[in-house]
Amino acid sequence: MSLTRLRQLISEKKAPIAVGLDPMESVLPPSLLAEPDRAAAVLRFCEEIIDSVAKLVPAVKPQSAYFEQLGPVGQAVQYAVCRYAQSKGLYVILDAKRGDIGTTAEAYAEAFLGSEYFADSITVNPYLGTDGITPFVKLAKESDKSVFALVKTSNASSSELQDLITDGGTPVYMKLAERLATSYPADTLGFVAGATQASQLRELRAKFPETFFLIPGYGAQGGTASDIALAKDANGGGYIVNSSRGIIGAWKKAGTPENYGKAAREAVLAMKRDLA
């Protein structure tokens, strides 16, 4: 499922939304927190969220860190969650932000996009240059999957390195974006561009009309629907917005810990209205 397939799913579901599966301790309801087997509790939580949102959204974005934090069993839980989401027709963007070179990057690509396993897409870190990205794009192309490279992230300190101005007057993230856009096909490699960086989002869209954007930073981090509107392509699409805590932790605001799935579904519907 390349980015073309993701675009289709977005248009079928009429929702440019990826539900972030970040099963950190603070979003687990008390009943699951009380279970002796944390890995089993995390798996159950993710499955319930997936069941609750699968009909409404095109994609989920599991965050590797919260699975790896479970210890030796973490990777197995991560795979189980990816498989389950795919069995429900969801496009799985594994947010692993891997970045290495040559045979090592090939091994990471194989680990997460290889035929035996089940992410449809993976996020990658571009600091090592195209050596670190090409093996992912190559495998993604062969298997109709996709890759998202970090370009402009949504966090406060993203400016430290990404916004350094180069001697030609262009910031680092834009130099990177130019190289990525000329090196890889737009239907396989997308950009991660944060909703908290509105002017940069506008500029990226202006320069890369064909590129697909994965947009973190909506909600909790401060990005709004009008910031996100700046990312729309000529057809009003070309992007997907991630929300994690705002959806999977919605039960906290609703005060319904035992109905965390229902609270997640309602949060998705509210987000859909907000974005539209």
Add this chain to the structure above:
Amino acid sequence: MSLTRLRQLISEKKAPIAVGLDPMESVLPPSLLAEPDRAAAVLRFCEEIIDSVAKLVPAVKPQSAYFEQLGPVGQAVQYAVCRYAQSKGLYVILDAKRGDIGTTAEAYAEAFLGSEYFADSITVNPYLGTDGITPFVKLAKESDKSVFALVKTSNASSSELQDLITDGGTPVYMKLAERLATSYPADTLGFVAGATQASQLRELRAKFPETFFLIPGYGAQGGTASDIALAKDANGGGYIVNSSRGIIGAWKKAGTPENYGKAAREAVLAMKRDLA
């Protein structure tokens, strides 16, 4: 075990060498390749390498990708290898190149440096800025462990982003190094600086006399002992050189697949002589 502890181990073993545990298919001898359980074969291979080099070197550097490539059981094998190396008195630098922000970076730090688990150090990617590094350094400081940030990598395309010249005339990697050196203590955060970048290694040492360097790129990638000598601090130390295939795949050159441990040990001794 902070970097102070690593410095002590280097001086006890008289070898600034980390053995890279990159158990890719091409370094497994035929007898292990033939085993039906690849994960068990990888574990056995790493244990034999560890047994063979533990008395000679201060550290090993397991490369996460080759463990994750084993599938759902990969993380468990990775932990087992880290524990085994530590039981033999080795300092374990997990080459995971993680990079994320806030609570996610905390989760990664907990996964690999948390008290239950057993890496002494982890490599991190700086593209997201200090938000992405601080949680690792904080946990490392609390637990007498350490962190290595990618500064200048050893691969061919490392120049694409890392060597961009900023408007003040300083390259990106050096701006990054300046920020890292002023933000974090030198006994907790070291730099990854490749042996293939001799002039940059010299420049980094001149500007950061107190910083500890982890140096990849020796041997197979083209870095020589005289390149590495440029990284020495005023006391002739302050660095550790990683070699992976040159050691764990030494049996191929020696033509002794059933004595891959012995071949690794001899390759370490030869590397020790070459560096001295």
